[in-house]
Amino acid sequence: AYKRFSELLPKEERENACSARVPKSRILTLPELRANPFQHRICRVFSTSDDGDDSMSFEDFLDMLSVFSDSATSDIKSHYAFRIFDFDDDGTLDRKDLEKLVNCLTGQGEESRLSNAEMEQLIQNILEESDIDKDGTINLSEFQHVVSRSPDFASSFKIVL
Amino acid sequence: RDCQQADIKHLSGWKQWKRSSSKSLKKVLDEVKELLSYLELWRHDIHSIEGKFGTGIQSYFSFLRFLVLLNFIIFILMFSFVTLPSIISKYGIFNSSFAKTPPENIEPHCTVYKPSGNKGLVYFYTYLKDLLSGTGFLEGTSLFYGYYTIDAAWLSVLRYNLPLAYLLATFAYLALSLLWIIKRSVEGFKQNLVHHEDQFQSYCNKVFAGWDFCITDPNAARLKHRSLQYELQTDLEEERLKQKIADRTMKEKLRIYSLRIFINVIVIAVLSGCFYSIYRATVFSQENSNDVSNTNFQANLLVQYLPSMVITLANFIAPQIFSFLIRFEDYSPAFEIRLTLMRCVFVRLANIGVLLFSLWSQISYCATSKCKACGYNYELYPCWESEVGKEMYKLMIFDFIIILAVTLFVDFPRKLLVTHCSCKPIQWCGLQEFGISDNVLEIVYGQTICWIGTFFSPLLPAIATIKYFIIFYVKKVSLIHTCKTAARPIRASSSNFFFLVVLLIGLVLAFIPLGISIAHIPSSKACGPFRSFNTSWAVVPATVLGFPTGLQQVLHGIASEAFAVPFFMVICLIMFYFIALAGAHKRVVEQLREQLVMEGRDKLFLIRKITEAQRH
Numbered sequence: 001a002y003k004r005f006s007e008l009l010p011k012e013e014r015e016n017a018c019s020a021r022v023p024k025s026r027i028l029t030l031p032e033l034r035a036n037p038f039q040h041r042i043c044r045v046f047s048t049s050d051d052g053d054d055s056m057s058f059e060d061f062l063d064m065l066s067v068f069s070d071s072a073t074s075d076i077k078s079h080y081a082f083r084i085f086d087f088d089d090d091g092t093l094d095r096k097d098l099e100k101l102v103n104c105l106t107g108q109g110e111e112s113r114l115s116n117a118e119m120e121q122l123i124q125n126i127l128e129e130s131d132i133d134k135d136g137t138i139n140l141s142e143f144q145h146v147v148s149r150s151p152d153f154a155s156s157f158k159i160v161l
Numbered sequence: 162r163d164c165q166q167a168d169i170k171h172l173s174g175w176k177q178w179k180r181s182s183s184k185s186l187k188k189v190l191d192e193v194k195e196l197l198s199y200l201e202l203w204r205h206d207i208h209s210i211e212g213k214f215g216t217g218i219q220s221y222f223s224f225l226r227f228l229v230l231l232n233f234i235i236f237i238l239m240f241s242f243v244t245l246p247s248i249i250s251k252y253g254i255f256n257s258s259f260a261k262t263p264p265e266n267i268e269p270h271c272t273v274y275k276p277s278g279n280k281g282l283v284y285f286y287t288y289l290k291d292l293l294s295g296t297g298f299l300e301g302t303s304l305f306y307g308y309y310t311i312d313a314a315w316l317s318v319l320r321y322n323l324p325l326a327y328l329l330a331t332f333a334y335l336a337l338s339l340l341w342i343i344k345r346s347v348e349g350f351k352q353n354l355v356h357h358e359d360q361f362q363s364y365c366n367k368v369f370a371g372w373d374f375c376i377t378d379p380n381a382a383r384l385k386h387r388s389l390q391y392e393l394q395t396d397l398e399e400e401r402l403k404q405k406i407a408d409r410t411m412k413e414k415l416r417i418y419s420l421r422i423f424i425n426v427i428v429i430a431v432l433s434g435c436f437y438s439i440y441r442a443t444v445f446s447q448e449n450s451n452d453v454s455n456t457n458f459q460a461n462l463l464v465q466y467l468p469s470m471v472i473t474l475a476n477f478i479a480p481q482i483f484s485f486l487i488r489f490e491d492y493s494p495a496f497e498i499r500l501t502l503m504r505c506v507f508v509r510l511a512n513i514g515v516l517l518f519s520l521w522s523q524i525s526y527c528a529t530s531k532c533k534a535c536g537y538n539y540e541l542y543p544c545w546e547s548e549v550g551k552e553m554y555k556l557m558i559f560d561f562i563i564i565l566a567v568t569l570f571v572d573f574p575r576k577l578l579v580t581h582c583s584c585k586p587i588q589w590c591g592l593q594e595f596g597i598s599d600n601v602l603e604i605v606y607g608q609t610i611c612w613i614g615t616f617f618s619p620l621l622p623a624i625a626t627i628k629y630f631i632i633f634y635v636k637k638v639s640l641i642h643t644c645k646t647a648a649r650p651i652r653a654s655s656s657n658f659f660f661l662v663v664l665l666i667g668l669v670l671a672f673i674p675l676g677i678s679i680a681h682i683p684s685s686k687a688c689g690p691f692r693s694f695n696t697s698w699a700v701v702p703a704t705v706l707g708f709p710t711g712l713q714q715v716l717h718g719i720a721s722e723a724f725a726v727p728f729f730m731v732i733c734l735i736m737f738y739f740i741a742l743a744g745a746h747k748r749v750v751e752q753l754r755e756q757l758v759m760e761g762r763d764k765l766f767l768i769r770k771i772t773e774a775q776r777h
Binding site for chain 2: 031032034035036037038068071081085098101102104105106107112114118121122125126129130132134135143145146147149150151152153155156157158159
């Protein structure tokens with residue numbers, strides 16, 4: 001993992017890779033993140049930089065890999081998945097977050113989006129299934145409950161370096 | 162990670178050692194698994210297909226690989242227990258010999274069998290004709306049942322009971338196939354059950370766990386986007402359709418049900434038409450191929466292959482008719498696909514059954530009393546098992562030729578036409594899609610032929626292995642060069658399960674003809690290892706009589722009703738217990754779900770109370 005991280009840095013900074021920060025644009029060139037529709041959210045969630053430029057240090061990089069590895073418990077994975085899917089960072093998944101999530105899943109082009117009626121129907125179904133206290137949003141415990149019953153979550157929320 | 166490191170500092174020395182040793186053990190296991198995966202056949206090819214074409218098509222190719230391995234193992238089984246001892250004893254290696262005891266109490270006319278090898282000068286094309294139809298020089302080789310006319314073999318001093326070994330090897334390969342298929346399908350079955358049980362959480366599962374974070378290739382990502390979009394859209398549409406069906410009036414329901422009954426009647430009529438034509442073709446072919454004076458090469462070959470051609474034609478036309486008819490029946494799309502597939506499966510497998518049935522009606526047709534003494538038509542079929550083996554061999558070769566021919570003469574020219582000619586009708590046809598279900602039915606059909614034919618022709622699994630091996634490469638090349646990516650991506654887990662279910666149906670259907678041949682039809686007295694027995698199955702009771710009395714009594718007890726009925730009752734009780742357990746678990750899950758909902762409501766109520774109290 002250290003080798004992959006240091007490859008991202010420009011040549012001069014390779015020696016102090018442990019303390020250097022890699023800008024977001026370089027992180028997104030990683031093959032594992034290149035094709036991922038959630039790449040920006042992942043960088044935002046795992047980056048601990050103070051100036052909000054989403055750059056990642058080696059510690060952040062390791063954090064990200066450990067959450068996505070096989071040995072992370074489903075608790076940790078669902079916690080981070082919730083943070084990644086929460087597009088407006090307000091601590092709950094409301095309708096707008098779900099809409100952006102579905103659009104990320106179906107692709108970026110115009111013809112690959114669901115129609116408005118379909119989106120409404122889909123979001124209605126999702127909230128019916130997962131919103132237990134019927135407040136119109138999904139909070140962390142509801143999300144973790146839904147994900148624990150989902151058979152594909154553990155195998156899909158995984159990055160192998 | 163910080164939490165983990167903090168934890169480590171608190172643990173004692175012993176626990177630290179345990180944790181580090183378990184970590185290194187896991188690493189070693191992972192490396193061993195990786196090494197083993199390098200030994201897998203075609204690992205790289207299937208991986209690249211998955212990346213480019215999706216998991217549905219990839220599951221077809223892994224299914225093909227599974228069949229290659231299965232056929233190879235069956236071949237090794239039959240070869241080592243049946244063919245190898247026969248060859249060793251016939252050629253006298255290791256001081257071995259064999260005995261051909263003439264069967265007692267049998268009319269001498271039943272035992273006359275002269276496989277007509279090619280004597281003297283023959284045209285070259287006779288060899289080609291023999292190779293394609295299993296007659297002539299191939300008939301006397303170890304390919305067919307007639308070679309194994311050995312009643313007992315002695316390898317140095319051990320007595321090898323070849324008839325028993327032949328029968329037991331047959332049962333062994335059937336049991337092996339059954340167990341292996343069941344083991345592979347249990348995984349898919351569990352997933353399918355969870356999928357169907359948890360209908361109410363399918364949307365959340367698709368949206369929150371839908372994206373596979375391992376995807377690194379942009380093409381694969383595009384495919385995944387498309388498949389997710391298609392899945393979500395189909396699910397929403399199914400829901401809308403269900404609503405529409407629930408809203409149907411009584412008059413509409415009557416109309417639709419009567420239409421469905423009418424269409425099912427048409428389907429049965431089409432099926433009967435197919436079966437009758439196969440029956441007539443087989444009878445015609447059998448009658449005319451025994452006419453040796455027909456020396457015209459092409460006409461002879463045509464007559465030999467007539468049943469195979471009719472079957473292939475029926476297998477091609479019937480699915481087209483079914484997919485045309487099902488549009489009128491107004492089912493939901495998923496059910497439409499499944500029903501058409503079931504009908505096609507039935508057509509393909511029943512065709513083989515009809516062929517065998519017509520063969521048997523020819524073989525057991527007995528007019529004279531001399532013939533009745535033998536039990537089968539000894540004039541035309543002195544060695545009827547070899548005849549059946551020949552038919553299976555012809556079917557397999559023809560199937561292989563058709564697959565190659567369709568790829569060469571239909572797929573590639575189509576691709577050339579579409580890329581170079583821009584006239585409207587051709588562009589509207591377009592490139593073909595890789596029809597997974599059609600291809601799967603093709604290879605299941607071939608595998609059923611192999612299972613039925615191996616009893617009559619022990620080297621058939623080797624031919625099947627080579628055939629599927631070549632088909633893998635042919636299909637792969639055809640896929641990469643001539644097919645466009647599917648507009649409707651298919652899910653892999655349900656596909657895997659479906660393939661194995663169809664294969665299982667084929668295997669069960671293969672049991673029936675084999676069971677009838679082994680237990681009911683008298684074995685030929687002129688050739689084969691079962692000459693001295695009435696039927697092929699009779700060798701087992703004969704062997705049991707040779708056991709010590711105690712063991713005999715135990716075996717008789719197990720086979721009797723006194724054992725079977727209580728055993729059956731116990732199995733039923735166990736099944737009812739498991740069904741009751743599953744029902745109880747479902748009820749517990751429902752109760753827990755309701756409890757969760759109540760907890761949420763309690764929380765809301767308490768929060769409201771707190772805010773009210775704060776206000777005062």
